[in-house]
Amino acid sequence: MKSELKRGFSSPEFWRMILVLFLCFQGYAVPSYISDCINESIELRQSALSLTLGGVFFGGLILLLPFCSAMVYAGNQVDDIRSDFFYFSILRSSIKRYAVDKLITAFVCGFLAAVCAFLLHAALWHILSLPYDPIRYPKHEIGFWKDSFFYSWQYVHNGWPIVLCIALGMGIAAGVWSVVSLAVAVWIPDKMLVSIIPACLFKLWNMQISLYLVNIRFPGLDTIFNDAQTINEDLSCLLAYGIIFVIATTIYYIGVRRRGLYA
Amino acid sequence: MRKIKSTLNILQCQVNDWLRSPRTIIAIIILILFSYANAKSYAYIIEINDLYAYPGETAYYYLSSGFGSITLTSSLFLIMMSEIPRRTIFQYFQLIRTSKNKWLSCQVLFCAFISILSILFMLAVCLLFSIPSIRNGIGWSDLERIEIDLTRRWEVSLVEPYIINITPIQACFLSAFTLFFFWFTMTLILMFLSLCGKPMLGIILYASLLVLHITLMWEYLPAWMRYMPINFSTLSTIGAMYPGSEIKSVKYVLLTYCIIDFILIFTMWIRVKSMDMFFHEHK
Numbered sequence: 001m002k003s004e005l006k007r008g009f010s011s012p013e014f015w016r017m018i019l020v021l022f023l024c025f026q027g028y029a030v031p032s033y034i035s036d037c038i039n040e041s042i043e044l045r046q047s048a049l050s051l052t053l054g055g056v057f058f059g060g061l062i063l064l065l066p067f068c069s070a071m072v073y074a075g076n077q078v079d080d081i082r083s084d085f086f087y088f089s090i091l092r093s094s095i096k097r098y099a100v101d102k103l104i105t106a107f108v109c110g111f112l113a114a115v116c117a118f119l120l121h122a123a124l125w126h127i128l129s130l131p132y133d134p135i136r137y138p139k140h141e142i143g144f145w146k147d148s149f150f151y152s153w154q155y156v157h158n159g160w161p162i163v164l165c166i167a168l169g170m171g172i173a174a175g176v177w178s179v180v181s182l183a184v185a186v187w188i189p190d191k192m193l194v195s196i197i198p199a200c201l202f203k204l205w206n207m208q209i210s211l212y213l214v215n216i217r218f219p220g221l222d223t224i225f226n227d228a229q230t231i232n233e234d235l236s237c238l239l240a241y242g243i244i245f246v247i248a249t250t251i252y253y254i255g256v257r258r259r260g261l262y263a
Numbered sequence: 264m265r266k267i268k269s270t271l272n273i274l275q276c277q278v279n280d281w282l283r284s285p286r287t288i289i290a291i292i293i294l295i296l297f298s299y300a301n302a303k304s305y306a307y308i309i310e311i312n313d314l315y316a317y318p319g320e321t322a323y324y325y326l327s328s329g330f331g332s333i334t335l336t337s338s339l340f341l342i343m344m345s346e347i348p349r350r351t352i353f354q355y356f357q358l359i360r361t362s363k364n365k366w367l368s369c370q371v372l373f374c375a376f377i378s379i380l381s382i383l384f385m386l387a388v389c390l391l392f393s394i395p396s397i398r399n400g401i402g403w404s405d406l407e408r409i410e411i412d413l414t415r416r417w418e419v420s421l422v423e424p425y426i427i428n429i430t431p432i433q434a435c436f437l438s439a440f441t442l443f444f445f446w447f448t449m450t451l452i453l454m455f456l457s458l459c460g461k462p463m464l465g466i467i468l469y470a471s472l473l474v475l476h477i478t479l480m481w482e483y484l485p486a487w488m489r490y491m492p493i494n495f496s497t498l499s500t501i502g503a504m505y506p507g508s509e510i511k512s513v514k515y516v517l518l519t520y521c522i523i524d525f526i527l528i529f530t531m532w533i534r535v536k537s538m539d540m541f542f543h544e545h546k
Contacts (some may be wrong), residue, residue: 024478032482060477063334192466193289196342200293203335209296212303 008073008109017072017207021117024064025055030124042130049132049141049159051125052117054228056118056166062206063224067199069110069174074194077185079101086259095260099253103179110178111171118167131158145228169224169234176241176248177202185249186255266365273316273357273369274376281377295388297339301331302392309396310423313407316421316524317400318390319431323422325389326382326438327498334473337496340381340446341473345466347374363535371528372477374450378443386439403417403427423502425509437513438498444520445496451527458534495520 008014029051035046044055054062080086088118090098134154144150153161177198185194202221210218223229223237281287305324309316316324330336346369348354358366390397398404407422407428426434449469456465476493495498495516502509 027475027478028480030481035483055478058478058480060474060479064474126505188285188289190285192342192345193286197289197293197337200297200335200339204293204296206302207297207300207304209300213298248432 001101001104001232004105005108007076008105009112011073011076012074014072014109014113014231017068017113018117019118020071021061021065021068021114022121024068025117026053027060028054028058028079033125033128036246041138042194044139045129046127046134047137047159048126049144049154049162050140050142051129052122052163052215053142055121056225057227058169062226063199063203065114065170065225066180066202068178069114069177070184070195070198072113072174073106073109073178074181074185075099077182077187078191078194081186081189081259090256090260091205095257098260099256102182102256103249103252106182107175111175115167115171118170119163122163122167126158134231138164147230148228149231150227150229164214165229166225169229172241173221173225173240176245179252180248183252183255186252186259202244269361270365273366274372276353276357277349277369278376280351280353281286281343281373284343284346286345287343290343291366291384294336294339294385297332297335298330298385298388299392301325304331304397305393306396311453314421315398315404316396317404317431318397319401319435320403320405320422321393321397322390323339323426323431323434323438325386326435326442327341327422327426329351329384329442329499330389330496333493333500334477336385337446337449337473338470340447341453341466341469343381344374344377344450344453346462347450347457349388361375363540364532365536366540367528367531370454371451371531374445374454376452378446381446382439382442384498394491400429403431408517423499423509425502426498429510434498437510440517441498441501441513442496444517444524445492447519448492448524448527451524451531455527455534457532458531458538 026134032054033051064167072120077086080089085185085258086098093101130137132142132154134138143155144154150162150165153159153165180201184197187192188197205218205221208217210216219233219236220226221237221240223233224241268464277470304516305321306448308314325331336523345471354366357369361369403422403426405422422434453465453469472492476491481489489504494504497511501513501516505512
């Protein structure tokens, strides 16, 4: 486990994806900040919280998160299979041990990549901009939905609980998508497909394909890191992620077992 | 005649190889699912707004929007065409049997053929899924609605107001040409960079360009920075770029695509003449 975690964190893909996610967050924050600096006085500019969350709520990152989390670790699985390192690893341990180590590392790497990128982004904009304070600067007010728990949290510690909640949600989503991509990698060892299939599944899910195919509406998978979060919606989203995680884990284990036994 | 036959043979081999690739098969499956969801969402728009649609305008709706989401369809097309020229051992046999120039023209023909095939395939799938929600007839249903009741002009319209000056067939051809040139240019750039020994550069470049407009806040940037390839990918995006002269600007965009494509083909032609062809076989 320790060596697998070390391998995950020392891989260039892990650090590259933190950088890519960090840059994606800046897509909203940098142009908004520059525009504000040119046109507005400091009190009328967007707050640090607004610049931090804008990149998430703006939309592009919602689609890119599964893509980036797939790239964090699943590439290692493809390399393992293509270089036959997979078979030596199984010989030295066991199929079960190998699968568990990989699954935990994939989840942890995906989780940490998303959380680190987002917190780094939040820290940067809290240094550069005024902290969120709608009482002192009414222009800072973000119109959170009244039923959402973000509405009351916005007045606590300059909105940091909101940042931490979104970071956690983003981490869970990235971790699960990293596991999904691992399950794809063991069946289809192609780095390009491994990164695109989870993103397509995410998009199809959010397009409510289930509603059209089987007449069942599934909860949106971006709920846990988007605005308008309520307890019920968060729980149903977490349940959906739990189901996806269990399915991906099962598919991965079957794939590892099949490859290990019938090599 | 013999030359044409041998060119077609090479093209057939390329297409067969491409169709058997796992990337192509998986991308096609995902595209079918996207088309299904897209057609259902189109049917929902029609139903909820109490509208009706004809086959011509439905085809235009799909073609002008890049089949619902130009980013997604182009990304999947990019995956299907990510390996061009195909790195198979068969390319060596082709090069023994033919000249480098002929080989290059076959590759260019392959790019054009696949671009057309992809557009036709996606259009057919989308129309097939939309059959329950379309009505028999020709013309623009928006025009008919406005003719019956002038107050309905402010309601939701199926197509942009500037397009109803031309017929649905003309509109379909215009949007299909725009999409074709966007994808064809994309494949030529991928092939050019691949021949220059940088196959991954083209994929990374295009993948970044395709997602840049959904991650970057364009509204706050200077106007000249909005001239990104994705903004010239479909008739709708070109129309949004040049309000007031939508149809006129399409001609200039298509002409620009032709010039870029010609330069790319000419550069590849010079490059191929003086390079050693080297294709790794897939493991």
